[in-house]
Amino acid sequence: MIIAVVAGVAVVALVGGGAYVYFFSGLRSSPSPLALSTPTASASAAPAGGLAGTWTVTTGSVAGYRVKELFVGETSKHEAVAQTSTVSGSLTVSGDSSGYQVTAITFTAGLTGLHSVDSVAGRNVVQRDSYVSRQMNLQQFPDATFTASAGLVPATDGSGAVDVSAAGKLTIHGVTKNVAATARAQLNGGRIEIVGKLSIDMTDYGVSPPSVPFTTVDSQVTIEFQLFLTKS
Incomplete structure (x- = not known):
């Protein structure tokens, strides 16, 4: 009888939740937040001609989100994490x-x-991605874009990581809002590496938190990024 009930709940979860709801399991894990990589001894050397110039995003860059979700019967939230390596962009450095x-x-x-x-025992979390795609209408709004006219950078000789920040505009789901991004930056193998994050409420961008059986999803989202840039 108990087995039949459990099986019935699993079927309801899979059908009613659009294959997004997970079994009630504490066996779950999320990767650590993105962080600066460890440079080699010579990696902090500035490129020929110095840092001034235009820098363009190159391979190895990633961006993504983190959002908390709570499964029924659980007391602690799980952190859903997704990433994309489809990242582009540039910035201009001047001064010395x-x-x-x-x-x-x-x-x-x-x-x-x-x-x-991330991972949850007994479930294929990749099924979440199609749900997110529909919820955000990615066929119509396939990109997220951050723009800023300027960023704050402390004086540095390029020999170590520094704190940087930028107040700009973030466009998601066809909606543009003012945001503030904080990050750490360093020279790494002739490239600039920037790792940072910003926090948003998805409802500000016209996206409602997923409403599915047995799962509650927070509206607060952390956007994180690790960018590698080469001098053009």
């Missing part, structure tokens, strides 16, 4: 080690490339 200025910041992430990278 006594004071750099960063301007013309534009980064775009292709959201159709998002894929879940």
Whole structure:
């Protein structure tokens, strides 16, 4: 009898929840937040001609989201994490080690490339991705774009990581809002590496939290990114 009830609940969850709801399991894990990589001893050397110039996003860059979800019967939330490597953009650096200025910041992430990278025992979390695609109408709004006219960068000789920030505009789902991004940046193998995040409420962008049986999804979302840029 108990087995039949459990099986029935599983069927309802799979059918009624659009294959998005997970079995009631505490066996779940999420990758750590994105962080700066460990550079080699010579990786902090500035490129020939210095840092001033236009820098363009290159391979190895990723962007994604983190959002908390609570399964019925559980007391702790699970962090759903998805990432995409479809990232492009550029920025311009001027000045010297006594004071750099960063301007013309534009980064775009292709959201159709998002894929879940967390895990929940007994479930294929990749099934979440198709639900997110429908919820965000990615056929019509396939990209998210961040733009800023300038960023704040402290004086540095390029030998270590620095804190940077930028107040700009984020466009998702056809809606543009003012946001503030914080990040850490360093020189790494002749490239600039930037790792940061910003927080949004999905409802501000016309996206409702998923409403499915047995699962509650927060509206607060953390957007994170790890960008590698080469000098053009």
